[in-house]
Amino acid sequence: MYILIPFLIFFLLNTLGVYLSKRKFGVILPMILMISSAILYLSQIFFKTFNFGFYGIVVLASLAIVLMIIKRNDQSFIKNLFSNGFYSYLVICFVVVIVDYGRYFTNWDEFSHWGKMVKELIRLNNFYTVPESS
Numbered sequence: 001m002y003i004l005i006p007f008l009i010f011f012l013l014n015t016l017g018v019y020l021s022k023r024k025f026g027v028i029l030p031m032i033l034m035i036s037s038a039i040l041y042l043s044q045i046f047f048k049t050f051n052f053g054f055y056g057i058v059v060l061a062s063l064a065i066v067l068m069i070i071k072r073n074d075q076s077f078i079k080n081l082f083s084n085g086f087y088s089y090l091v092i093c094f095v096v097v098i099v100d101y102g103r104y105f106t107n108w109d110e111f112s113h114w115g116k117m118v119k120e121l122i123r124l125n126n127f128y129t130v131p132e133s134s
Contacts, residue, residue, distance in 0.1 A: 007093050012061035018080050026085015049125050
């Protein structure tokens with residue numbers, strides 16, 4: 001389930017991006033990934049919490065569900081959404097699930113550095129650079 005949720009969130013955010021830009025799935029995906037990171041970053045800067053940005057992303061993804069229901073008969077939207085970029089996204093996510101299945105942090109960089117940063121980001125709901133993180 002933890003693997004399916006990020007896949008669905010980014011699919012839905014990208015659906016919204018496809019609708020707004022009228023471009024294909026694969027063209028919009030890198031921009032949506034960067035925008036979602038920027039939303040979280042700006043949420044921390046302005047509201048001192050990642051939660052506001054996270055819930056904002058969830059609301060945008062929910063709007064995409066409504067949009068898909070409304071635009072289900074719009075052939076140009078469907079064609080842009082289910083383009084080769086979508087199928088590539090699907091295959092890449094599937095391969096990552098297979099490769100990472102049952103994998104744990106093992107290397108120094110994964111466990112001692114990035115793993116610690118992520119744990120502190122979640123624990124403090126703040127950037128890793130605050131004094132409380134060390």
